[in-house]
Amino acid sequence: MTATTLLRPSRSEELRIRSRLAASAAARDGGVLSNARLAEWLEDRRRAQAQRVERVPFAELAGWGFDEETGDLRHRSGRFFTVHGLRVRSDFGPVAEWDQPIIDQPEIGILGIALRDFDGVPHLLMQAKSEPGNVNGVQLSPTVQATRSNYTRVHGGSAVPYLDCFRRPRPGSVVADVLQSEQGSWFLRKRNRNMIVEVGPEVEAGEDFAWLTLGQVNALLGADDTVNMDARTVLSCLPDWRQDAGGADRALHTDTEVRSWITRRRAEHEVVAAPVGLARLRGWHRDERAVSHERGQHFSVVAVDVASGRREVPAWSQPLLQPHGVGLAALFVRRVDGVPHALLRARAEAGFATVAELGPTVQCTPENYAHLPEEVRPPYLAEALAWREKAVYDVVQSEEGGRFLHARSHYAVIEVEDALPLVSDEFQWVSRPQIEDLLRYSHHLNVQARTLVAALRTLS
Structure with a gap:
C-alpha cells in the first residue's frame, strides 16, 4: 500500500x-x-x-516582488508559491507550442x-x-x-x-x-x-x-x-454509495483495456514544459497592474490586497490568476447494457505530473477558441453548447478562490444518444464502476472530472 x-x-x-x-x-x-x-x-x-478585496498595482504587493533577473513573481520568504514562465511544446490541441505564466507551488x-x-x-x-x-x-x-x-x-x-x-x-x-x-x-x-x-x-x-x-x-x-x-x-473521493457492483462486468471495455488506454495516451502524447523567466515569455506583457496575453485571451496575473477579520491572518497581499471568460466542463453520459458510462478525454496539460489525466468530454473556455476555424476547436464543443438545454445537471461552480480571481465554469452532465461516434483515441466510454475505481489512485481523473463525479452522484 x-x-x-x-x-x-x-x-x-x-x-x-x-x-x-x-x-x-x-x-x-x-x-x-x-x-x-x-x-x-x-x-x-x-x-x-x-x-475587502482590492485590485492594486504590483508595486503595492506587501511581501511580494519581481525577481530582477528572471522577472518571476515570488514571496520574500521563498515560501507560498511563485509565478514564473513556462515554455510548452505539445501534440495535444490546436497549438503546438506556446508560452504562459504558471503557478508553482511544490x-x-x-x-x-x-x-x-x-x-x-x-x-x-x-x-x-x-x-x-x-x-x-x-x-x-x-x-x-x-x-x-x-x-x-x-x-x-x-x-x-x-x-x-x-x-x-x-x-x-x-x-x-x-x-x-x-x-x-x-x-x-x-x-x-x-x-x-x-x-x-x-x-x-x-x-x-x-x-x-x-x-x-x-x-x-x-x-x-x-x-x-x-x-x-x-x-x-467518498465511496460511491449508489454504485451497483453487479454492473462492473458489463462495461463497454474491460478494466485492463481502460488502464491500457490511459497508459497509451500518456506514452504517446508529448508534452515538453521548460521553465523560463516571467520576463522572457513570448506573447505576454507586463504593466504596473497585470501580466497579460497580447490578444487579451486566456488569463492575466493580477495583484490584490485583502482585509479579513476571520482568517489565520487578518490582512495580506497576494497575486491571483484571473481567467478571461467562463469555462465549460461538459460530461456526456449514456447507458450501455443498463450500466452508466461517461465519455472521458485523456487530456495532456502542461502542469500535469503524468502527462495526461482523464477529463470531461469538453473542457475549455469557449471564448479562447472563437477566433479559430471550426475544425480546430475542441471536439464536441459545438454539440455541448447545442445540447446544454437538455442537461440533467448544469451549474456554475467556482474554481479555487485562494489562487484564482472570479474563476468560474459551467459544469454540465448531458445525456446523449448511443450512436455518438468517437472522434479520436483520446476519448473513451468508461463505466461508472470503473471511474469510481480510478478515483482510488492518484492522477487519473483531473479536478474538473472529479467535480462532475460528485455531481453525478446527486442525480436520481
Missing part, C-alpha cells in the same frame, strides 16, 4: 461504509442543522466573514473532511470559508483546507482548526486518503492530499463549521457558487 492510493477497506467494511453513506445521502433535511437553519447559518457567516496541502455519526447517521463537518477570489465571499469548504505553508504557519497566523484529525488520524478511521492534482493548465504539478476521516463525539463544530448530512451537501452542489472546488474534489 502506498500513500498515494485510497486505502482499501475489507469487502464487509466497504459495504458498511456505503450503507452508512447511503443513509446520510437520504437525509436531506439534516439531523443536526435543518435546511432552514443551514441557510441562516451560511448568510450569517457571509456577514461575519466579509472581506508543497502538498491537506484537503480533509471529518465524518461523525449523529443518531447513527454520518454527518460531514463543513466549513464556511471566505476566499479572496470567490465571486460571493463565503463558500462551503472542507473541514481543513490548508497548504503546508498555512499549517506550518509560515505567515505567522493562527493554527488551523482540526488539523490533527488528518495529520494524526486514529487507527481505522481513514475512509479516503489520496493525492490528487489541481488545474494542470494553471498549476505546475500541484497536488493535495484528499482525505476523509471518521472522528468521535469529542470533535465539535466551531463557529464557522457545521455538521451536515451528505444529502444536504448534495443539494447544495446543485446551487451556483456554493460548494467550493476543494470540497468537491474531496467529496468525489
Whole structure:
C-alpha cells in the first residue's frame, strides 16, 4: 500500500461504509442543522466573514516582488508559491507550442473532511470559508483546507482548526486518503492530499463549521457558487454509495483495456514544459497592474490586497490568476447494457505530473477558441453548447478562490444518444464502476472530472 492510493477497506467494511453513506445521502433535511437553519447559518457567516478585496498595482504587493533577473513573481520568504514562465511544446490541441505564466507551488496541502455519526447517521463537518477570489465571499469548504505553508504557519497566523484529525488520524478511521492534482493548465504539478476521516463525539463544530448530512451537501452542489472546488474534489473521493457492483462486468471495455488506454495516451502524447523567466515569455506583457496575453485571451496575473477579520491572518497581499471568460466542463453520459458510462478525454496539460489525466468530454473556455476555424476547436464543443438545454445537471461552480480571481465554469452532465461516434483515441466510454475505481489512485481523473463525479452522484 502506498500513500498515494485510497486505502482499501475489507469487502464487509466497504459495504458498511456505503450503507452508512447511503443513509446520510437520504437525509436531506439534516439531523443536526435543518435546511432552514443551514441557510441562516451560511448568510450569517457571509456577514461575519466579509472581506475587502482590492485590485492594486504590483508595486503595492506587501511581501511580494519581481525577481530582477528572471522577472518571476515570488514571496520574500521563498515560501507560498511563485509565478514564473513556462515554455510548452505539445501534440495535444490546436497549438503546438506556446508560452504562459504558471503557478508553482511544490508543497502538498491537506484537503480533509471529518465524518461523525449523529443518531447513527454520518454527518460531514463543513466549513464556511471566505476566499479572496470567490465571486460571493463565503463558500462551503472542507473541514481543513490548508497548504503546508498555512499549517506550518509560515505567515505567522493562527493554527488551523482540526488539523490533527488528518495529520494524526486514529487507527481505522481513514475512509479516503489520496493525492490528487489541481488545474494542470494553471498549476505546475500541484497536488493535495484528499482525505476523509471518521472522528468521535469529542470533535465539535466551531463557529464557522457545521455538521451536515451528505444529502444536504448534495443539494447544495446543485446551487451556483456554493460548494467550493476543494470540497468537491474531496467529496468525489467518498465511496460511491449508489454504485451497483453487479454492473462492473458489463462495461463497454474491460478494466485492463481502460488502464491500457490511459497508459497509451500518456506514452504517446508529448508534452515538453521548460521553465523560463516571467520576463522572457513570448506573447505576454507586463504593466504596473497585470501580466497579460497580447490578444487579451486566456488569463492575466493580477495583484490584490485583502482585509479579513476571520482568517489565520487578518490582512495580506497576494497575486491571483484571473481567467478571461467562463469555462465549460461538459460530461456526456449514456447507458450501455443498463450500466452508466461517461465519455472521458485523456487530456495532456502542461502542469500535469503524468502527462495526461482523464477529463470531461469538453473542457475549455469557449471564448479562447472563437477566433479559430471550426475544425480546430475542441471536439464536441459545438454539440455541448447545442445540447446544454437538455442537461440533467448544469451549474456554475467556482474554481479555487485562494489562487484564482472570479474563476468560474459551467459544469454540465448531458445525456446523449448511443450512436455518438468517437472522434479520436483520446476519448473513451468508461463505466461508472470503473471511474469510481480510478478515483482510488492518484492522477487519473483531473479536478474538473472529479467535480462532475460528485455531481453525478446527486442525480436520481
